Amino acid sequence: MMNYQVVIPAAGQGKRMGAGKNKLLIPLDGLPVISHTLQVFLSDPNCSRIILAINPDEEKFFSSMVKDLQAEKRITFAAGGTERQYSIHNALRTADPEGIVLVHDGARPFIRREVIDRLVVQAEKMGAAITAVPVKDTIKKAVNMEVSETIERSSLWSVQTPQAFRISLLMEAYETAESEGFLGTDDASLVERIGAPVSIVEGHYDNIKLTTPEDLYFAEAILKNKG
Numbered sequence: 001m002m003n004y005q006v007v008i009p010a011a012g013q014g015k016r017m018g019a020g021k022n023k024l025l026i027p028l029d030g031l032p033v034i035s036h037t038l039q040v041f042l043s044d045p046n047c048s049r050i051i052l053a054i055n056p057d058e059e060k061f062f063s064s065m066v067k068d069l070q071a072e073k074r075i076t077f078a079a080g081g082t083e084r085q086y087s088i089h090n091a092l093r094t095a096d097p098e099g100i101v102l103v104h105d106g107a108r109p110f111i112r113r114e115v116i117d118r119l120v121v122q123a124e125k126m127g128a129a130i131t132a133v134p135v136k137d138t139i140k141k142a143v144n145m146e147v148s149e150t151i152e153r154s155s156l157w158s159v160q161t162p163q164a165f166r167i168s169l170l171m172e173a174y175e176t177a178e179s180e181g182f183l184g185t186d187d188a189s190l191v192e193r194i195g196a197p198v199s200i201v202e203g204h205y206d207n208i209k210l211t212t213p214e215d216l217y218f219a220e221a222i223l224k225n226k227g
């Protein structure tokens with residue numbers, strides 16, 4: 001398996017979490033959420049570099065955390081933007097222009113190494129691969145709270161990060177999105193727009209994104225279960 005670099009967007013405001021600060025700074029089992037996420041990649045010998053997109057106002061916190069993790073050589077910073085996509089684009093501009101790059105939300109601390117391994121192998125083969133799980137709920141479309149359609153579930157996937165790409169392909173997708181003023185809710189949607197195939201690698205339901213306050217209860221339970 002090839003080495004890879006990873007971009008971790010960490011410059012959000014955590015508005016839906018409502019903690020009055022960046023949710024990645026909230027402690028989980030005594031450590032900030034972002035430390036848990038970083039530790040997964042720091043412990044992976046195939047991860048050659050981590051680029052963390054941060055809000056410059058929070059640089060002091062992140063620098064001291066990186067020092068505590070003794071990871072000054074492997075983690076570099078890029079300036080976050082006003083949208084997730086802008087934060088990632090800024091980070092990609094500082095990345096090495098060859099090989100495979102992963103994008104992983106700082107707010108998903110429970111990603112497992114075996115999923116990362118399968119994802120990287122698939123991205124090497126296909127150019128683009130994303131982690132996802134089958135949708136469990138019945139999904140309906142509604143207009144003004146009136147159901148217009150029940151969508152066939154068997155082909156629906158709930159998409160997570162990490163998402164992995166040949167970096168040349170992802171850069172082209174990001175540049176095209178920027179020039180056309182397109183904002184996507186994930187990275188693969190930018191790649192889909194330029195007509196490149198994207199493979200799915202099945203992941204795990206516990207790779208949750210900490211988004212709203214109840215996710216913190218789920219996070220405690222997942223941590224307890226991990227032992």
Ligand SMILES: Nc1ccn([C@@H]2O[C@H](COP(=O)(O)OP(=O)(O)OP(=O)(O)O)[C@@H](O)[C@H]2O)c(=O)n1
Nearest residue numbers: 009010011012013014015016082083084106107
């Ligand atoms: N301008 C932004 C917005 C988001 N992110 C990062 O992208 C990931 C996923 O975003 P999301 O869960 O939406 O985080 P927030 O933007 O912080 O949350 P909210 O939308 O509720 O404000 C997070 O790790 C977040 O820090 C980022 O780097 N830059």
Ligand SMILES: C[C@](O)(CO)[C@H](O)COP(=O)(O)O
Nearest residue numbers: 105159160161185186187209
């Ligand atoms: C990329 C993502 O994690 C896929 O589920 C997610 O879309 C990012 O953040 P969002 O603001 O919750 O859409």
